[in-house]
Amino acid sequence: MKRSRQKYAVALGLVLAVCGSAVAEEKTTQLGEVVVTATRDEVPIEQVGSSITVVTAKEIEQQQKRTVADALRMVPGLDLVRTGSFGGTTAVFMRGAKSEHTLVLIDGIEMNDPSSSGGGYNFSNLTTDNIERIEILRGPQSTLYGSHAIGGVINIITKRGDGKLKGFLSAEGGSFATARENAGINGGTNLLQYSLSVSRLDTGGVSAAAERYGNTERDGYQNTAVAGRLGITPTSNSEIDLTLRYDRSRTSVDNGGGAGKDDPNHIMKSDELFFRSQGWLSLFNGMWDQKLGGIVQ
Structure with missing residues (x-):
């Protein structure tokens, strides 16, 4: 009788060990959302101390946003102003700062117009075509990005192809x-x-x-x-x-x-x-x- 109980105990222990290792392995393979704008390197978003919002391609498609300006309207802390209808000058104001104090990047390229007064970026014609995600980093970021980032940074990352055609x-x-x-x-x-x-x-x-x-x-x-x-x-x-x-x-x-x-x-x-x-x-x-x-x- 004791031997049969020992066998059952050993079998139960092996089952629990296997299940525990499977759960542990599953936990180690789960990765959270990663952002690059906050530190200019890949960091899990939960480890970022700054206020940051990510707008994904899936969200853009679900909400049928055809311009980046429309996609940014749903982000807290941003105020968008457009003169007139389609094609009118469109400026983004972040946390009360001037529009030229928001740095705009596309795949790391600075898009702020040096020829305009103040050097702001006009969002009037920028569409959401081929955009994978938009990272919006609010608050002063001049240490990493310079004087254009007093209000914050809008980093637009385009899609990178993978899989079958x-x-x-x-x-x-x-x-x-x-x-x-x-x-x-x-x-x-x-x-x-x-x-x-x-x-x-x-x-x-x-x-x-x-x-x-x-x-x-x-x-x-x-x-x-x-x-x-x-x-x-x-x-x-x-x-x-x-x-x-x-x-x-x-x-x-x-x-x-x-x-x-x-x-x-x-x-x-x-x-x-x-x-x-x-x-x-x-x-x-x-x-x-x-x-x-x-x-x-």
Whole structure:
């Protein structure tokens, strides 16, 4: 009788040991969300002392956000101001600071316009095409990012292709002669990773000048966006990363809000292009990392 009890006890102990090790193994493989903006290195978000919010591609798609400005409107601590309708100058104010005190990055490239007064960034034409996530870091970050980051940092990270080749194609239409088309591909292997997105938005718009004063000419808007990223990984300790983004927009602008302020010939044009190439090489078991890159903007 005692031997049978001992056998049962041993068997029960083995079962508990196996289950415990399986649970322990499962816990060790679970990884939390990681951010890079707070410390300029990969850190679990729960270990970040600063106030940070992450907007993912899944959230952007679920809420049907077509511009980055619309995606940022749901983030606490941000105030977005746009002059007029589509294509109007759009500024972000973070925690009461000026718009030029918010640093905007796309894949590490500083997007703030040095030619504008104050050096702020205009979000009017930036679409959500090919964007994987947006990290919004609130509060002074001048130590890491310089004087443009007094209010905070908005870091936009584009998609990196993986898995089998996937493609998508969509078309939308609505009021005021509005139409949007979008297409793209995404995929990758251990050697090559790629993602590409192309979109076009056209809208007849409405008159920004008051119609009660006889202003009936609609202020149309057109936007074409191309966004792509290519990664090449020849070895486990080296990588080449190429990023391209092009936005072309045309916006009809009125001369004011009073009588006779319609101007069908006043067109605001914008062409934005940036290209980044970067090579990375790690030597001596990760003790020496080397990066070399170039930017065209």
